[in-house]
Amino acid sequence: MSLTPQPRSTVPSRGIASATSGSTLADILERVLDKGIVIAGDISVSVGSTELLSIRIRLLIASVDKAKEMGINWWESDPYLSSQARNLMEANQQLLEEMKSLKEEVETLKMLAGSREEVKE
Numbered sequence: 001m002s003l004t005p006q007p008r009s010t011v012p013s014r015g016i017a018s019a020t021s022g023s024t025l026a027d028i029l030e031r032v033l034d035k036g037i038v039i040a041g042d043i044s045v046s047v048g049s050t051e052l053l054s055i056r057i058r059l060l061i062a063s064v065d066k067a068k069e070m071g072i073n074w075w076e077s078d079p080y081l082s083s084q085a086r087n088l089m090e091a092n093q094q095l096l097e098e099m100k101s102l103k104e105e106v107e108t109l110k111m112l113a114g115s116r117e118e119v120k121e
Helices: 025-035 064-069 083-120
Strands: 037-047 050-061
Touching: 025 064
Parallel strands: none
Antiparallel strands: 037 050
């Protein structure tokens, strides 16, 4: 039995990172949020050749910065998530009500003007 060390291979190891190789949940979450992950799938329910239900699932998980970098920012205009969007929605609703009131006034004035024309004749 020889006690001399055996030469090491010069080929680099190409192991796949797994939970047992020291990655913690925080490391994995950081990688996912930094790079982003997309999960996509289609579900369909059919009887014979008749499709009864079709569901398309698309899920993107990424950090806010990464999403903005990709051009995704729908939460900024969602009234349930953004106070600025909520304020704009309320202002828009008030303008629509004022416009409706003005239209009703114009219609009333047209009717009055029309009835005055009939009286003159």
